[in-house]
């Protein structure tokens with residue numbers, strides 16, 4: 352199947368300092384892929400190139416089958432872009448903002464009004480429709496930003512930190528919306544630092560470190576290796592004794608949900624064997640799983656692997672702001 356989003360050997364430097372280096376990724380239609388990496392690893396720079404808003408120094412980008420550099424207009428028609436800050440017209444109301452975006456995509460009159468109504472309902476912004484966009488809360492701005500990205504029914508969605516500023520219920524609604532769009536064939540690439548939530552919604556992960564995409568087999572290996580596991584038993588003393596007999600050091604912690612133990616486990620096989628052994632010994636386990644999400648543990652592991660020293664790229668212009676591709 353042809354990829355909906357494809358980057359091959361993508362690089363971009365600022366003032367000779369590489370921000371993205373030889374990055375590769377591929378997202379199929381109907382897939383949600385998480386783009387994760389430490390602060391400054393190049394996620395936004397990569398997203399801007401995919402969104403046709405920043406010209407790559409080298410490499411190729413295809414969006415919905417269109418070359419994002421030589422056929423930016425077609426690529427833009429295929430994609431919806433949600434930046435990490437709204438950047439809307441401050442004097443326009445929420446409704447006027449969406450109507451203006453409808454106009455950019457060639458919708459006017461009754462068709463634009465109908466589409467705007469749909470977008471307001473989708474984003475839960477009907478009650479705020481006549482409020483000026485610069486008076487919205489951060490979370491409300493995020494909802495408007497997503498509505499704006501969806502106006503033209505794009506087959507590709509690029510979302511930079513879409514959940515930032517949203518309350519838990521709005522995050523849940525957004526995750527359901529993304530899953531729904533993916534089920535209808537939309538390819539979604541999403542960045543976030545809230546990895547537990549990404550893990551729930553994304554089927555694949557691309558890890559960016561120091562501007563480079565990590566090899567998929569390294570990411571998969573890191574995801575399989577959850578070192579800290581969390582256990583809770585009905586009888587804490589019985590659990591302590593069973594772990595002691597097996598010579599497994601455990602740390603007791605307390606949380607809002609009650610006390611639990613954490614142990615070091617080398618991999619999923621070892622975790623499964625430990626659970627089977629404890630149950631066989633009659634320890635009544637009520638909670639057993641990775642102490643933090645697998646994605647979060649993989650992130651920490653990948654982020655701390657040895658890094659190559661940064662190499663200056665050949666001379667490149669220094670833009671004050673990201674340069675907009677024509």
Ligand SMILES: Nc1ncnc2c1ncn2[C@@H]1O[C@H](COP(=O)(O)OP(=O)(O)OP(=O)(O)O)[C@@H](O)[C@H]1O
Nearest residue numbers: 365370389390391392393394395396397671672673
């Ligand atoms: N317009 C610019 N001019 C100069 N340097 C830039 C520019 N944009 C980004 N950079 C640099 O490129 C690197 C990657 O930045 P980028 O914003 O892409 O990272 P990020 O992974 O999105 O970070 P975060 O998680 O903090 O949002 C950083 O070192 C940043 O300082």
